[in-house]
Amino acid sequence: MTANPTAAMLVIGDEILSGRTRDGNSHYLAGELTRHGIRLCEIRVVADDRDAIIAAVNALRAAWDHVFTCGGIGPTHDDITAEAIAAAFGVPIAIRQDAHDLLAAHYARTGLEFNEARQRMARIPDGARLIENPVSAAPGFTLGNVHVMAGVPNIFQAMVASVMPTLTGGEPLLSQSLRVDRGEGEIAAPFAALAAEFPDLQMGSYPFIRNGAYGANLVIRGTDAGRISAAMTRLAALFPQPQ
Amino acid sequence: MTANPTAAMLVIGDEILSGRTRDGNSHYLAGELTRHGIRLCEIRVVADDRDAIIAAVNALRAAWDHVFTCGGIGPTHDDITAEAIAAAFGVPIAIRQDAHDLLAAHYARTGLEFNEARQRMARIPDGARLIENPVSAAPGFTLGNVHVMAGVPNIFQAMVASVMPTLTGGEPLLSQSLRVDRGEGEIAAPFAALAAEFPDLQMGSYPFIRNGAYGANLVIRGTDAGRISAAMTRLAALFPQPQ
DSSP states (O other), X not given: OOOOOEEEEEEEOHHHHTTSSOOOHHHHXXXXXXXXXXXXXXXXXXXXXXXXXXXXXXXXXXXXSXXXXXXXXXXXXXXXXXXXXXXXXXXXXXXXXXXXXXXHHHHHHHTOOOOHHHHGGGEEETTOEEEOOTTXXXXXXXXXXXXXXXXXXXXXXXXXXXXXXXXXXXXXXXXXXXXXXXXXXXXXHHHHHHHHHOTTSEEEEEEEEETTEEEEEXXXXXXXXXXXXXXXXXXXXXSOOOO | OOOOOEEEEEEEOHHHHTTSSOOOHHHHHHHHHHHTTOEEEXXXXXXXXXXXXXXXXXXXXHHSSEEEEESOOSSSXXXXXXXXXXXXXTOXXXXXXXXXXXXXXXHHHHTOOOOHHHHHTTEEETTOEEEOOTTTOOOEEEETTEEEEOSSXXXXXXXXXXXXXXXXXXXXXXXXXXXXXXXXXXXXXXXXXHHHHOTTSEEEEEEEEETTEEEEEEEEEESOHHHHHHHHHHHHHHSOOOO
């Protein structure tokens, strides 16, 4: 087994839980972390509820090396993430000068009023480091091992791009897959035997039904490209595909 | 506030966490539960890891009225959900005659061998009730307040359809929304004042950027259609849209 750093994602949003919006940020982050050799181990989605956010942040930051949150850092009354993160860490939160200044400059540039609601977005918990937001200026922040980011997908992605170079990654997590057009019941025994031969690799079977026919994508994951290739060669021989 | 039943979703799957597959089952379940008046309060995604599954199931079944799981009940070696659920409840698991019989009948019908791997899918924790699988026969099961279902989307959806009529729903959770083509910073103050006037409703602002322009969908949720309409009338007057 490798010692890749671990991470969790915390999505804060009633709109995901009500079924109104489909979360895409977790899927995006999962791909980015995998490329950086950081293992995403858990995703949670909780409501815009102070106690729920505090409990989830404290559980996740104790369990994993990094926690990424999205949602709830805008100017409206339902944006309570920054306050909840401060409470989770037991630190004060207030308008911070550097955050205030970059927002003030942004609104001066765009000709919009830097009103009280927008000033709320300069509230940053004590001890945090700002995360740059090249899209709409309002910063995210990193406090301890928790990276607090916006929920709007293109802002979230820009913030991930700001944070990722600051993190120490591990060996890239590699995978190869083979599509087998047979039911998993035919696949299971030889695939389990192969998995037992390669205990340093993870092997998973992801079944599907297409046009009424059963099949599965067999995926082999690890950090050693040579070992994965060796296992894939064996796998392909076990399940020859019709030409 | 209403006393709608609560629920959580637990997705079991390395393939979601690696970014290989995008989870769609949570979004589907969220919509179905909302229609049935059951409030989805939390979603978790954990790896195909026995301890992680046990910890999540035990936390979620204690916190919410219902828990729905998907993934990990197939015939391959990485399918460990049924065993983990049994362990979480501290009950034995073994091949059960009724599950065995319906699988045997299915494979007799389809002419496929009912081999050892497929027989594993008849392993059901003691005390569980089977959930029908009209697609591929292998049943899910309900143990206590935990509904254990397949991860393949069309099988998951069929199992949700089997389970949902057995659950006591609440008043349907209703919502209306208004798209406002202004930045949230303009919206925040009047929207917060309106939310304070209607404490029985939930009001959320979900910002977006489209073609470089800022806007937000303002959503009002509750169980009283008349109250929601009254609030929407007020909301529309606050933010008149250009014709």
